[in-house]
Amino acid sequence: MTNPRRFLPILDWGRSYDRSSFSNDMIAAVIVTIMLIPQSLAYAMLAGLPPEAGIYASIAPIVLYAVFGTSRALAVGPVAVVSLLTASAIGHVAEQGTAGYAVAALTLAFLSGGILLLLGVLRLGFLANFLSHPVIAGFITASGILIALSQFKHILGISAYGHTLPEMLWSMIAHLDQINWITMAVGFSAIGFLVWVRGNLKPLLRRIGIGPTLADFLAKGGPVVAVVASTLAVWSFDLEGLGVQIVGAVPQSLPPLTLPSFAPDLVGALLVPALLISVIGFVESVSVAQTLAAKKRQRIDPDQELIGLGAANLGAAFTGGFPVTGGFSRSVVNFDAGAATPAAGIYTAMGLAVAAVSLTPLIYYLPNATLAATIIVAVLSLVDLSILKKTWGYSRADFTAVAATILLTLGLGVEIGVGAGVAISVLLHLYKTSRPHVAEVGLVPGTQHFRNIHRHEVEIDPSLVTLRVDESLYFVNARFLEDLIQSRVATGSAVKNVVLLFSAVNEVDYSALESLEAINARLGDMGVGLHLSEVKGPVMDRLNRSHVIEQLNGEVFLSQFDAWHALKGQS
Incomplete structure (x- = not known):
C-alpha cells in the first residue's frame, strides 16, 4: 500500500510542528509578504495581465505547494522568466487587455500544471536533464535582457511592442517622440534607488549599529x-495629470473562482509553450530547492516537486492567476528569514490575502514606471554574459549551445530560443558520442596499469594492440569503432591480437553488437584474434545472451594485465 506521505509531505513535517517552528515561519512570512506585494504586481504587468493577477497567482499556489511540495524554503509564485514566457505564448493567441488574454493565461497555467502533475506521477523528472546548464544559462541571460528591455517603455512612458530584441529596439526608436520626461524621472529615480539599496543599504545599516537581522x-x-515614495509623489503632485501612467483601480477581493478554456484550438496553440514553461520552471525551481535544502542537510524529491508545482499551477488556473514556479530571490529571502517549514508559505498566502482585500486602494496611484524599475533591477542578476567566455575556454561545443541559445532567443523569441538550444545540445551530444575517445594503451613499467601510449612512457608489443574504449557503444558510434580498428590493424602487419579494453563501457546496444560481430569476422579473416578485457557485469550479461562471445576469435579476460601476459610476444 502506498504511503500517503509520499504524495502529501505535509503529513510528514506537520507531525513535528511546534511553537518554535511557528515563530520562525511567521517571521519569514512577514518579510516575504512585504517583498512579494510589489514583486507580484510587477510580474503580472510583465505577463501582460492586470496587477491583481500577480497577487492572485501568489495565494492559492503557495498553499498548494506547501501541501504537496518537499522543500521547506521554496517560495512559489510568479517569476520573471515564466512571466515573460507567458506573455510571449498568449500574445500570439489573444490581444493584451482583452478577456480572451486572461482566459489564455488561465489555460496556460492549467496545461502547465497538468503536464507537471503527469510527469510527477509517472516519475519522469529526469526528462528535465535534457536542458543542459549552458542552455539554461544562455536562455536565462537572453531572457533577462529581453525582460529588462521590455520594461523601458514604461520607464520612458511610451508605447512600444515586440517579443524579440530587434522588434523592441525598432519600436522604441520609432516612439521616442512620445517620451514623458516626468515618467522617465520617476522610473530612473526608482532604478537608481533600488540599485543603491541592493548593494549599499545593508552595509550602511550595519555600520550605524543596526543588527544583521533587522x-x-x-x-x-x-x-x-x-512603491510608497513614488505613489505618494504621484498623488501629492497630481503627476497622473501630467501623463504618468498609474496602476489605477485594483479589485478589493480574494482570488475569484475562474475556469480555463478547453477550446481545442486554444489548447493546441498553448500546448508546446506550456511544455516549455513546465520544464524551464521545474529546472529553475528544483535547482533552488536543492541548493537551499543542502544547507540544512534536508532532502528534495524531484518527482514530488513536479507534483507540488503541478498542483500550484492548477491552483493558479482556477483562482485568476497565471503560470508560477519557485522563485530564486523570494526563496532565498524565505530561507534567510528563518522559514522552518512550508507553513511559512501558508502564512505568506494569508498575508497576501489580507493585502488583496484591504491594501489595494493604496496602490491606485502607483506608477507603472516603479513596477518596471522593480523588474529591471530584479532581472539584472539573471544576465550573465561571462558564461560565453567560460564556455569558450572550456568547451567549444558548450559555447556553441550557449551562443546559439542567446542569439536565437534575442532574435527570434524565447520559445524558439530555448527549443533551438535543446536541439543543439542534443545534436552536439550525439556528434561527440559518435566519435568516442579511443586510446591505444600500453603497460606502465613496474605496475599493472595501462595508459595512453601517446601521453606516457609505457611498454608496448608490436604484435598486440590494446584499445581502451572510453564510451558506451550504440548505433551512433558503432561504425566509428569498426573503421578505427580496421585502419589500425591495416597499418601494422605484425599485429596478431587486438584487445578491446571495456572498463569504461556501460552499454552495448544491438547495433554495436552487430559491429562487434563484424569486427570479429574481419579480424578472423586477417588471422588476427579479437579479445575483450575488463567487461562490466551487466554488459557481459547482455553479451552472453548473444552469440558474439562463443564466436569470438579470442578470449574475455578479467583484467587487462591478464590479457597482456597471455598475449604479448605471440607471433
Whole structure:
C-alpha cells in the first residue's frame, strides 16, 4: 500500500510542528509578504495581465505547494522568466487587455500544471536533464535582457511592442517622440534607488549599529519604500495629470473562482509553450530547492516537486492567476528569514490575502514606471554574459549551445530560443558520442596499469594492440569503432591480437553488437584474434545472451594485465 506521505509531505513535517517552528515561519512570512506585494504586481504587468493577477497567482499556489511540495524554503509564485514566457505564448493567441488574454493565461497555467502533475506521477523528472546548464544559462541571460528591455517603455512612458530584441529596439526608436520626461524621472529615480539599496543599504545599516537581522529586513524592503515614495509623489503632485501612467483601480477581493478554456484550438496553440514553461520552471525551481535544502542537510524529491508545482499551477488556473514556479530571490529571502517549514508559505498566502482585500486602494496611484524599475533591477542578476567566455575556454561545443541559445532567443523569441538550444545540445551530444575517445594503451613499467601510449612512457608489443574504449557503444558510434580498428590493424602487419579494453563501457546496444560481430569476422579473416578485457557485469550479461562471445576469435579476460601476459610476444 502506498504511503500517503509520499504524495502529501505535509503529513510528514506537520507531525513535528511546534511553537518554535511557528515563530520562525511567521517571521519569514512577514518579510516575504512585504517583498512579494510589489514583486507580484510587477510580474503580472510583465505577463501582460492586470496587477491583481500577480497577487492572485501568489495565494492559492503557495498553499498548494506547501501541501504537496518537499522543500521547506521554496517560495512559489510568479517569476520573471515564466512571466515573460507567458506573455510571449498568449500574445500570439489573444490581444493584451482583452478577456480572451486572461482566459489564455488561465489555460496556460492549467496545461502547465497538468503536464507537471503527469510527469510527477509517472516519475519522469529526469526528462528535465535534457536542458543542459549552458542552455539554461544562455536562455536565462537572453531572457533577462529581453525582460529588462521590455520594461523601458514604461520607464520612458511610451508605447512600444515586440517579443524579440530587434522588434523592441525598432519600436522604441520609432516612439521616442512620445517620451514623458516626468515618467522617465520617476522610473530612473526608482532604478537608481533600488540599485543603491541592493548593494549599499545593508552595509550602511550595519555600520550605524543596526543588527544583521533587522538590517537585512530593511534592505529587503527597498522595493516597498520605492512603491510608497513614488505613489505618494504621484498623488501629492497630481503627476497622473501630467501623463504618468498609474496602476489605477485594483479589485478589493480574494482570488475569484475562474475556469480555463478547453477550446481545442486554444489548447493546441498553448500546448508546446506550456511544455516549455513546465520544464524551464521545474529546472529553475528544483535547482533552488536543492541548493537551499543542502544547507540544512534536508532532502528534495524531484518527482514530488513536479507534483507540488503541478498542483500550484492548477491552483493558479482556477483562482485568476497565471503560470508560477519557485522563485530564486523570494526563496532565498524565505530561507534567510528563518522559514522552518512550508507553513511559512501558508502564512505568506494569508498575508497576501489580507493585502488583496484591504491594501489595494493604496496602490491606485502607483506608477507603472516603479513596477518596471522593480523588474529591471530584479532581472539584472539573471544576465550573465561571462558564461560565453567560460564556455569558450572550456568547451567549444558548450559555447556553441550557449551562443546559439542567446542569439536565437534575442532574435527570434524565447520559445524558439530555448527549443533551438535543446536541439543543439542534443545534436552536439550525439556528434561527440559518435566519435568516442579511443586510446591505444600500453603497460606502465613496474605496475599493472595501462595508459595512453601517446601521453606516457609505457611498454608496448608490436604484435598486440590494446584499445581502451572510453564510451558506451550504440548505433551512433558503432561504425566509428569498426573503421578505427580496421585502419589500425591495416597499418601494422605484425599485429596478431587486438584487445578491446571495456572498463569504461556501460552499454552495448544491438547495433554495436552487430559491429562487434563484424569486427570479429574481419579480424578472423586477417588471422588476427579479437579479445575483450575488463567487461562490466551487466554488459557481459547482455553479451552472453548473444552469440558474439562463443564466436569470438579470442578470449574475455578479467583484467587487462591478464590479457597482456597471455598475449604479448605471440607471433
